[in-house]
Amino acid sequence: MTPTLVRHHRYADSSAQVDAGTRARDWAEIQERMLAPLYEAVYERLEVGTGTRMLSLGCGSGLALLIAASRGARVTGVDTDRERLALARERLASDPGRDAGPGRTDPRAARLVDSIPAAAPAGEAPYNLLTAFQPIGCAAGDSDGLAPALAGAVPHAVRGATVVLAGWGPPERCATAPVLRVAARLTESARAPRSGSGWRPALRDDLEEVAARAGLKPDGSGRVSCPFGYADVDSAVRGLLSTGLFDTAIRATDRSQVEKEVAEALHPHLRPDGTVWMPNVFRYLVCVS
Secondary structure, eight states: OOOOEEOOOOOOOTTSOOOHHHHHHHIIIIIGGGGHHHHHHHHHHHTOSTTOEEEEETOTTSHHHHHHHHTTOEEEEEOSOHHHHHHHHHHHHTOGGGOOOTTOOOTTOEEEESSOOSSSSTTSOOEEEEEEEEEESSBTTTTTTHHHHHHHHGGGEEEEEEEEEEEEOOGGGOTTHHHHHHHHHHHHHTTOOOOSOSBOOOOTTHHHHHHHHTTOEEEEEEEEEOOEEESSHHHHHHHHHTTSTTHHHHHHSOHHHHHHHHHHHTGGGBOTTSOEEEOOEEEEEEEEO
16 A cells, blocks of 8 residues: 655645645645545446546546556546646656567556546547546535536446545544535634535435436445655644545635644644644545446
C-alpha cells in the first residue's frame, strides 16, 4: 500500500489567498496521494494492465493515471483545473519508464485534456474503463456534474465498458468528517448566501443514485481504508484546503480564520511526534455502461 504520511510543508502568510498554482501543488504534493490506496485497490480488482484503455474524469495532477500507466494501461485524463492538469503533464512526462525506445510504442502513453475528448486517440480502440475517482458524498451538490460528465464520456467507450465511481464512506468511519464540518459551520455563522456546497454526511446510496442518473448498471462495490497522514498540522491544513472543500468558508470569512479553525479541529488527531493521522474509509462502485 502506498504510504500516506507526507513530508513537512510550511505555508506563507495565512491572511493571503493562495494562488491557483500554489494550491495545485499543495494538492499534488500533499493531498492527492491520500487516495492512492483507493486507486490501487480498484486497479487490482479490475486487473488493470496492458489491455486497459482508461479515461479518467477529474484526473487532478495525474497520480491515478501514473499508477495505471505503471501497470501498462493506456490512459487519458480529463480535468478542468488547468494548474492541476499542467502538473499531471509534468509528472507523466518525467516518468523515467515512459521511454520505450526507437520504433516502439510506449504502452503507457498518456493524453491529458481539459474537456471530454470526442473519441479515443486516433488509431486506438475505444476506452474500456472509465473512472471518476474524485470522491462524492461530503458536500451538498458535489455529485451534480458527475452524471452529465459520465453521459458525455460513455459514448466514447466500448459497449459494456467498466465505469468506477468513488465516494466517502460513512461519517462514523471517517475521522476527517468532523474537520470537514468546519467549512459548513463557518459558512453558516457568517450568514453567507447558500451555495449548496456545505458539508453533509455521505449517504449509503449516493453512488448508486449517480449511476442511475447516468444510465449505468451497478456490478459490485468495495470499501478501502485511506488514512490521511501528515507530517505536521501545517501540512494537514494546506492539504485539506487544497481540496476546494473549504472554498465557500474562505469566501464567507477569510483564509486565516479557516486555517485557524481547521488546525484546531485537527488537534484530536495530533500524535505525540507531531504528525497528524486520520483513519478514513472510502467506497467505490463498479458499473457497466
